[in-house]
Amino acid sequence: MRWAQAGPTYGAEIMTTLAPLREAPLSTELDWPDRMTPFTPFDRDIQADPIEHYRWLRANAPIVRAGDPAAPLYIVSRFADVTEGLRDATQFHSQLPGTTTPPGFLLNLDPPDHTRLRKAASSAFSPRAVAALEPRIIELVRARWMYFLDAGRGDAMAEFASPLTIAVISSVLGVPVEHSEQMRDWTTQMIDYLGVLLRGVPDDGSADAGPYRALTGYMNNVLDAAMQSPQDDVVGNIARLRLDGVLTAEETTGFVTILFSAGHETTTLLTGNCIDFLCDHPEWLEFLRQPDGPGQFLNEMLRYRPPVHRLTRFTHEDASLAGYRIPAGSSVRFLIGSANRDEAAFADPDVFDPLRSNSAHAGFGYGMHMCMGNWLARLEVRTILETIGQTVRRIERDTTIPRVPLTGGAFATVGLAALGVRVERL
Numbered sequence: 001m002r003w004a005q006a007g008p009t010y011g012a013e014i015m016t017t018l019a020p021l022r023e024a025p026l027s028t029e030l031d032w033p034d035r036m037t038p039f040t041p042f043d044r045d046i047q048a049d050p051i052e053h054y055r056w057l058r059a060n061a062p063i064v065r066a067g068d069p070a071a072p073l074y075i076v077s078r079f080a081d082v083t084e085g086l087r088d089a090t091q092f093h094s095q096l097p098g099t100t101t102p103p104g105f106l107l108n109l110d111p112p113d114h115t116r117l118r119k120a121a122s123s124a125f126s127p128r129a130v131a132a133l134e135p136r137i138i139e140l141v142r143a144r145w146m147y148f149l150d151a152g153r154g155d156a157m158a159e160f161a162s163p164l165t166i167a168v169i170s171s172v173l174g175v176p177v178e179h180s181e182q183m184r185d186w187t188t189q190m191i192d193y194l195g196v197l198l199r200g201v202p203d204d205g206s207a208d209a210g211p212y213r214a215l216t217g218y219m220n221n222v223l224d225a226a227m228q229s230p231q232d233d234v235v236g237n238i239a240r241l242r243l244d245g246v247l248t249a250e251e252t253t254g255f256v257t258i259l260f261s262a263g264h265e266t267t268t269l270l271t272g273n274c275i276d277f278l279c280d281h282p283e284w285l286e287f288l289r290q291p292d293g294p295g296q297f298l299n300e301m302l303r304y305r306p307p308v309h310r311l312t313r314f315t316h317e318d319a320s321l322a323g324y325r326i327p328a329g330s331s332v333r334f335l336i337g338s339a340n341r342d343e344a345a346f347a348d349p350d351v352f353d354p355l356r357s358n359s360a361h362a363g364f365g366y367g368m369h370m371c372m373g374n375w376l377a378r379l380e381v382r383t384i385l386e387t388i389g390q391t392v393r394r395i396e397r398d399t400t401i402p403r404v405p406l407t408g409g410a411f412a413t414v415g416l417a418a419l420g421v422r423v424e425r426l
């Protein structure tokens with residue numbers, strides 16, 4: 001039995017009252033209001049619009065067990081508990097026991113491997129390498145947006161956000177744009193196989209390893225080419241880490257592979273969330289024309305409607321959080337989408353306010369795995385919002401194209417799969 005420490009401190013003498021750790025209730029056994037189904041992590045309706053469930057969980061059951069009762073997931077919903085858990089890598093691990101993380105897969109590594117790889121990889125994203133990307137990103141954003149604006153209407157996800165973010169990440173990684181659609185398909189198709197590699201899903205042969213091998217093979221070739229004469233850009237810097245023996249060939253290949261997959265869906269969804277919001281509230285176009293407007297708008301959107309809503313960690317031993325026991329071998333889901341709406345952390349959390357005093361959200365994660373590409377995502381989405389502000393007089397939904405919430409996948413992302421939009425030039 002583990003105990004929680006919950007007591008006042010008097011001078012140098014530490015007086016503690018020890019209380020037994022509580023068991024987290026099962027979501028299905030809670031007294032949910034009639035209008036709500038119990039929270040489960042794999043419900044498509046909840047994924048499409050989870051905010052009311054989050055609010056109820058924070059108020060009534062801040063840590064709850066959900067999913068299969070035989071192998072429940074522990075769901076954490078309050079800002080303080082989410083950020084405490086994500087900072088605590090000794091209790092909450094990124095690697096599932098019994099699995100072998102492919103080399104270079106930063107997100108799934110624990111210290112000391114994570115620390116070593118993150119330090120080396122961060123050096124590849126030097127301020128110089130980042131600054132060098134800006135003109136190219138501006139060019140790509142403007143070209144794609146003008147194409148959409150000239151058409152005057154279309155699906156903003158399929159015809160603007162998705163091709164743009166693929167073009168940007170391909171450009172960053174030195175992948176010719178004519179190959180990028182193929183790469184995106186491999187990224188989507190390898191999800192099942194990654195489940196086998198990273199999540200302990202039994203390998204019954206049904207998950208096809210082909211797309212994963214094809215993508216890593218392609219990335220290996222990209223790095224081989226960059227090694228011939230490494231430039232002062234991100235991929236050149238990563239190639240240099242291989243040349244200098246700081247990282248192995250497998251590590252650099254794995255790292256570049258996850259950069260491609262981590263970089264495009266998230267940025268696509270954030271772009272869609274911004275455009276969707278503008279369709280409902282076109283009065284914000286004026287704010288985007290102010291010098292700091294786009295940066296403040298996108299930061300608040302990352303709090304208000306972040307593309308990533310939950311992060312997974314695993315306990316290797318019995319753990320405790322906020323007075324609850326989380327047994328060894330558990331899978332824990334930290335709801336950053338809920339943390340960002342926690343009234344204990346943000347005043348009027350359901351109000352979109354880019355000028356709010358507390359802008360320190362968890363939309364890019366928290367702790368040692370916090371998003372490494374956040375500068376690139378910010379640069380890209382800020383450029384998109386600047387461009388929209390400078391060029392659009394009127395924006396609204398085009399109801400002839402359905403607005404489709406994203407559902408399925410790993411259920412961790414929230415955003416749109418399709419969004420019909422009409423735009424008029426300024």
Ligand code: HEM
Nearest residue numbers: 106107262263266267270308311364365369371372373377
């Ligand atoms: C709006 C866009 C983005 C969002 C919302 C986002 C969100 C996140 C979040 C929440 C994490 C933490 C994951 C965890 O703790 O388990 C993360 C990690 C990461 N992201 Fe992003 N991301 C975005 C764009 C990008 C881009 C453009 C790149 C790279 C080109 C990127 C690369 C990474 C990497 C490498 C990690 C792993 C860091 C580590 O494990 O130390 N992300 N991202």
